[in-house]
Amino acid sequence: MTTKEVTCTAPVNIAVIKYWGKRDKKLILPTNSSLSATLSQDQLHSKTTIRTDPSFDKDRLWLNGIEEDISKNPRLVNCFAETRRLRQEVESKLQAEGKPVELLSHQKFHVCSENNFPTAAGLASSASGYACLVYTLAQLFELPMSTTELSKIARLGSGSACRSLFGGFVAWEMGTSPDGSDSQAVQVAPQGHWPEIEALICVVSDAKKGVSSTSGMQTTVETSPLLQERLRVVPERMKAMSEAILKRDFPAFAELTMKDSNQFHSVCLDTYPPIFYLNDVSRAIIRIITEYNSGPEGIKAAYTFDAGPNAVIYAPKKNIAEIVQLIAHYFPASNPSEYFKDPYNVLQGTLGQAKPAVEGVLPIFPPGSVKHILHTPVGDGPRILKAEESLLEASGMPKRIKSLL
């Protein structure tokens, strides 16, 4: 019996061809393929420590300092069961060969996971969270499998988690097999292929709580007639998007990104009752970027929106400062020190002082309509950290626990 611990981080990804709809809810098999860029873990990540120890009497999991009941979450149960099953295969094989082996598959875990971005940032944390969980389990168990193989287990936790196992540009191939054996992530291009492309995340205030993506996409599958056409359209978009990335063709990449974001929100609106994620600020950002792109230099930025009002803007590095100034012009800060941190020092000046790239598109919004802007390049896949980065105390309890008062 052995004590063993691994700590890893995994990145956030933002799709440019959107995932919306499952053909199998339990196996999380999608109705269409999707494609994303992985964002830098220097800015945004989930971090997970997993320890196995003979003294642990049950599996326990803390998420952002709050203990969760694993047994009540079938997605967690599936990820643990599948990685344990594969570990047991490894152990049986080594035993049959008479080789030494640590019998980890029957030991209990303590899992501690944290996101370095607040829930209030409105970023889906399930993708990075499940990617990190499954990647860390695979390291702990020393599972002899490719990242693409591993992505199928991450997919059981959260569909888009499979894409967070790679850096760069990543496709989730929907597959056709009913058992999900070919529904997996593959890398389209690594992080270093197109370093010019960066992302700005505009965090938008919204009073209204949106529909969860899990229940929303199911209602779309059940009620939207237009989804059928989307499913016919996506394969050619996947092909065109891969080509645009491989050729580093920003206008083609951007146009497809914007069209696919629009189409995803279209099928949400064609759902009954309709689902809205875009609000007036989101619409205004779309309008401003459309105007910005209509100048003589052509397409300079691409917006995309997930299941919420926040905009993610992909753009070549050289346009980032201009776009930050543009957003700051129409959506002034209510708290300037929190508005834009400028980790890469792109502004080289003061926010809100430069003349905006396009003026008079819309009236200026009330301060705080955009709460802050995060800036991040495209990044790498999950990382294994040093032992001192552990989220667990020597006792096996989390270093940070949130009181539930």
Next chain:
Amino acid sequence: MTTKEVTCTAPVNIAVIKYWGKRDKKLILPTNSSLSATLSQDQLHSKTTIRTDPSFDKDRLWLNGIEEDISKNPRLVNCFAETRRLRQEVESKLQAEGKPVELLSHQKFHVCSENNFPTAAGLASSASGYACLVYTLAQLFELPMSTTELSKIARLGSGSACRSLFGGFVAWEMGTSPDGSDSQAVQVAPQGHWPEIEALICVVSDAKKGVSSTSGMQTTVETSPLLQERLRVVPERMKAMSEAILKRDFPAFAELTMKDSNQFHSVCLDTYPPIFYLNDVSRAIIRIITEYNSGPEGIKAAYTFDAGPNAVIYAPKKNIAEIVQLIAHYFPASNPSEYFKDPYNVLQGTLGQAKPAVEGVLPIFPPGSVKHILHTPVGDGPRILKAEESLLEASGMPKRIKSLL
């Protein structure tokens, strides 16, 4: 040579299966059939006087007191040319038969047209306006043709104008002929068939000027992949909607109405660049009606939105007071005396005092987010007025002229 004058009114119609997209821009042939209810002219109408007089030396037209240059508007030119051509056929036939005939087809007109609702009400006035023009021309010329035949001329002015030639519930059959000879309006059911159904028009403030429907629908036809699926869906919706109306099945009518409004706005959003007509207030009205419909009594109201943020709510008469109170709760008046006129005395009490039918769906909006609510039953088709209702002075000039200072 003769002096002759006719004055008519024509109603507004609000579609429940939406028209969006032309297959022929000049002939105004649509990419799908549509269906509407005609609203009462007691509340909303266009009114047109046309006089022909040997002393007139050219065609002149005043719209809401402002003179328009007819020659610059090919849609007006087409409506005049087509009715004159038909009048000339009548004249030639009578002459050949040796019968007496007034030779009107070569005389000039003065046309004066007014809407009794302000442009600020955000209601499309082109449907009632062109329906009134063509209907009045047909009366003046005593054209021997059915209303359905006449609807093909109104269609040349504005597509949805063809539907304003009938009262009650009206279908515009898209037709298949390239010359437009079978693209026409037919009455599905007359005004008296289903008198319980009434409409509330919620006039929503919007800072942003929307895309015109003429250019918007063309961009959709050119760029929206999802429109193709909509075109496959509409024929079955037309059939189901006609059946719902004929059976007076309000839940079926309402569900189709809401789904079709949603789908129209979906294809707008799938357009590139995307077109938005719904704003946060529109979305909130959808959410509130959805909640209102989810109670034990089932569907009690149907929202629908045209090319703007204003909501039209169709509902059985017995629910109207409750819905007005509901809207007034979430969208309080900034000017109470202008908010809801209650022409049919449905409230029998004070606005904003009753407990809303559903509470806590959303926060209360700032006063004035909905400017006013108009209430109208389903109405009849165009009416011929008495001579004293003329909009023209004896001189042939408009009684009301707007100075263009």
